[in-house]
Amino acid sequence: MLIFEHSRPGRRAPSLAPAGEAAADDIPAAFLRDGVPGLPEVSEMQAVRHYTRLSQKNFSIDTQFYPLGSCTMKYNPRACNSLAMLPGFLARHPLAPASDGQGVLACLYELQEMLKDITGMKAVSLTPAAGAQGEFAGVAMIRAYHRQRGDTARSEILVPDAAHGTNPATATMCGYKVKEIPTDKQGDVDIEALRAAVGPHTAGIMLTNPSTLGVFERRIKEIAAIVHEAGGLLYYDGANLNAILGKVRPGDMGFDVIHMNLHKTFSTPHGGGGPGAGPVGVSGRLEPFLPVPLVAYDGDEYRWVSLQERPQSIGRLSAFMGNVGVLLRAYIYARLLGREGMSRVAEFATLNANYLMKRLQAAGFDLAYPERRATHEFIVTLKRQAKQQGVTAMDFAKRLLDFGYHAPTTYFPLLVPECLLIEPTETEAREELDGFVEAMQEIQEEAQTNPELLHEAPHTQPVRRLDEVRAARELDVRWNGAG
Amino acid sequence: MSETPDDLKYSKSHEWLRGNADGTVTLGITDHAQAQLGDLVFVEVPEAGRELEAKDACAVVESVKAASDVYTPIAGTVVEGNESLGDTPEAVNNDAYGEGWLLRLKPADASALDSLMTASEYQAFVESE
Numbered sequence: 001m002l003i004f005e006h007s008r009p010g011r012r013a014p015s016l017a018p019a020g021e022a023a024a025d026d027i028p029a030a031f032l033r034d035g036v037p038g039l040p041e042v043s044e045m046q047a048v049r050h051y052t053r054l055s056q057k058n059f060s061i062d063t064q065f066y067p068l069g070s071c072t073m074k075y076n077p078r079a080c081n082s083l084a085m086l087p088g089f090l091a092r093h094p095l096a097p098a099s100d101g102q103g104v105l106a107c108l109y110e111l112q113e114m115l116k117d118i119t120g121m122k123a124v125s126l127t128p129a130a131g132a133q134g135e136f137a138g139v140a141m142i143r144a145y146h147r148q149r150g151d152t153a154r155s156e157i158l159v160p161d162a163a164h165g166t167n168p169a170t171a172t173m174c175g176y177k178v179k180e181i182p183t184d185k186q187g188d189v190d191i192e193a194l195r196a197a198v199g200p201h202t203a204g205i206m207l208t209n210p211s212t213l214g215v216f217e218r219r220i221k222e223i224a225a226i227v228h229e230a231g232g233l234l235y236y237d238g239a240n241l242n243a244i245l246g247k248v249r250p251g252d253m254g255f256d257v258i259h260m261n262l263h264k265t266f267s268t269p270h271g272g273g274g275p276g277a278g279p280v281g282v283s284g285r286l287e288p289f290l291p292v293p294l295v296a297y298d299g300d301e302y303r304w305v306s307l308q309e310r311p312q313s314i315g316r317l318s319a320f321m322g323n324v325g326v327l328l329r330a331y332i333y334a335r336l337l338g339r340e341g342m343s344r345v346a347e348f349a350t351l352n353a354n355y356l357m358k359r360l361q362a363a364g365f366d367l368a369y370p371e372r373r374a375t376h377e378f379i380v381t382l383k384r385q386a387k388q389q390g391v392t393a394m395d396f397a398k399r400l401l402d403f404g405y406h407a408p409t410t411y412f413p414l415l416v417p418e419c420l421l422i423e424p425t426e427t428e429a430r431e432e433l434d435g436f437v438e439a440m441q442e443i444q445e446e447a448q449t450n451p452e453l454l455h456e457a458p459h460t461q462p463v464r465r466l467d468e469v470r471a472a473r474e475l476d477v478r479w480n481g482a483g
Numbered sequence: 484m485s486e487t488p489d490d491l492k493y494s495k496s497h498e499w500l501r502g503n504a505d506g507t508v509t510l511g512i513t514d515h516a517q518a519q520l521g522d523l524v525f526v527e528v529p530e531a532g533r534e535l536e537a538k539d540a541c542a543v544v545e546s547v548k549a550a551s552d553v554y555t556p557i558a559g560t561v562v563e564g565n566e567s568l569g570d571t572p573e574a575v576n577n578d579a580y581g582e583g584w585l586l587r588l589k590p591a592d593a594s595a596l597d598s599l600m601t602a603s604e605y606q607a608f609v610e611s612e
Contacts, residue, residue: 165550411548417519468547472524473572 002479003040003050013044057462059406065432067356069377069409069421070164070212072242072264076329079336080267084328094320098303104324105302109295111331112279118342119241119258120251121281125290127322134259134278135170135237140314141257141282141289142204142233143174148289148312151231154203158227160189162213162413164239167206176203183415187213187369189223198230208237209253210244210375212413213368214353214421224254233257233286241265242425243350243376246343256283265345266330275323277330288312293321348426349376352433356424359437364444368416377423379416380408386418391447393418395454399446402460403439485514485609488580492596493605494556499580502596503587507562511584512544512553512575515609520546523572528564528586535559535588537595542585544575557595559588 066073112124128134157171168178182190209217236250236258262277294305357378368379397407409421491499497516501509525545540552575583
């Protein structure tokens with residue numbers, strides 16, 4: 001039920017209602033409304049109940065195990081939230097002079113430095129307001145670099161077929177043609193195909209390492225050499241950074257530019273569209289092109305670095321600094337963990353993934369890459385179950401909801417049929433992982449004895465199986481009034 | 484087992500091709516391909532006049548699982564795309580070899596079809612996958 005359906009004319013929450021009409025005499029008459037906006041009219045308690053009920057319908061990391069592969073749904077420490085909401089941070093106006101905001105600038109500067117250290121890059125800009133904008137900024141810098149050298153023939157970006165869909169989308173958005181590179185049977189980039197694909201048209205390659213297949217790209221140095229020799233640059237998609245924190249650095253692997261998803265690796269909240277943060281890091285040759293503003297420190301004072309100082313910058317990506325509140329949460333998270341804690345994140349993320357993988361394998365599930373060690377995530381394929389019992393990855397995923405688990409990522413990566421991409425993250429206890437294995441085993445038995453139970457799942461959720469096909473074919477996202 | 488009509492040619496990327504009497508070639512995705520994709524919710528076909536090289540992406544089919552490019556195994560010029568699929572993407576699921584055709588093209592080399600797989604070769608290929 002929508003809050004509009006609770007609405008009754010004249011009903012109010014007096015203690016929260018604005019006192020009287022505000023004078024809007026500084027707004028031109030042409031922009032003023034004729035009538036009052038159609039907002040729901042409910043009592044305070046109705047509003048509280050409505051939103052409390054909605055929140056109870058959520059599947060969230062605060063209530064359930066959430067092994068959604070590639071998304072790194074780890075616990076967001078409450079301390080990060082409460083410290084980022086200190087009044088000194090919250091009340092700061094973005095146009096206030098730098099001299100009045102040395103505290104927040106110091107935090108941002110230190111975050112830049114920490115991200116440089118963790119990724120092995122020469123410089124970092126925090127300003128991109130989400131992972132997607134970080135990707136855009138990264139490829140825009142690759143473009144600016146080639147253009148500045150007069151190297152205008154470079155029109156192609158290489159993308160492995162295992163890549164996140166955002167990579168080809170970003171390359172296309174930046175005006176590049178996308179060339180797909182196949183993956184070999186072990187889950188590595190097909191080196192011979194890469195050799196054949198590079199040339200004077202290659203602007204760069206976009207890679208995730210570990211890849212979306214949940215394995216480490218073992219020949220990354222060779223890949224870097226091939227692309228660099230051809231005159232291209234290497235872009236690192238930071239989606240899977242959680243697996244290698246403090247262990248190996250993209251800068252040392254030969255990457256020229258990286259974007260980081262702070263909502264994954266640095267535990268800021270995953271938003272349904274924001275606010276997010278997707279800082280970018282670069283090697284020396286891309287440094288002049290970093291988006292502004294940056295934060296500089298001369299040993300005495302922190303200050304903003306603007307376009308005047310960086311004429312080659314790809315420019316601003318938003319009105320101010322991006323989402324400072326999110327950046328602060330990441331900063332606090334990094335400070336809480338410290339250098340040693342960072343490596344522990346990677347150790348426990350990979351330990352949990354490998355433990356879960358081995359237990360599921362022992363329980364009779366097929367792994368997509370049984371010979372490879374998992375990184376922070378791994379892939380189970382239900383191809384056999386689909387063939388023999390007619391139950392699909394989607395059926396398993398929906399049934400898991402009934403057992404109180406958020407479903408893993410389904411049908412991605414596209415290379416593996418009927419797949420579940422499972423990422424437990426470092427914040428889950430062993431008992432939780434064992435419970436998940438038991439649920440998977442039980443569902444496996446149901447698939448044999450009562451497959452209908454799976455086809456019709458979920459049974460215990462606020463909504464039953466959704467008709468995704470009809471929802472897509474007859475898209476209806478607008479509320480047209482009660483009745 | 485999915486259908487594979489004998490009078491068509493097939494590609495490894497799961498397209499079917501039919502040589503028409505007027506020298507044009509009709510292209511679609513196979514019954515096996517549509518079954519793998521699941522219910523389609525969106526189909527994008529090329530405009531007439533577009534020049535295609537062999538292995539070029541020539542159409543897009545999108546299901547609730549994934550969006551996939553469709554490739555032409557032979558070079559040619561697009562004569563027409565099946566625009567009606569914009570409103571009825573399900574035609575590809577229901578009738579992959581008929582109403583669900585994607586495009587018609589004029590091949591650059593009329594003999595290019597000969598190099599593609601026959602129905603029985605394609606069946607064997609699908610089973611080996």
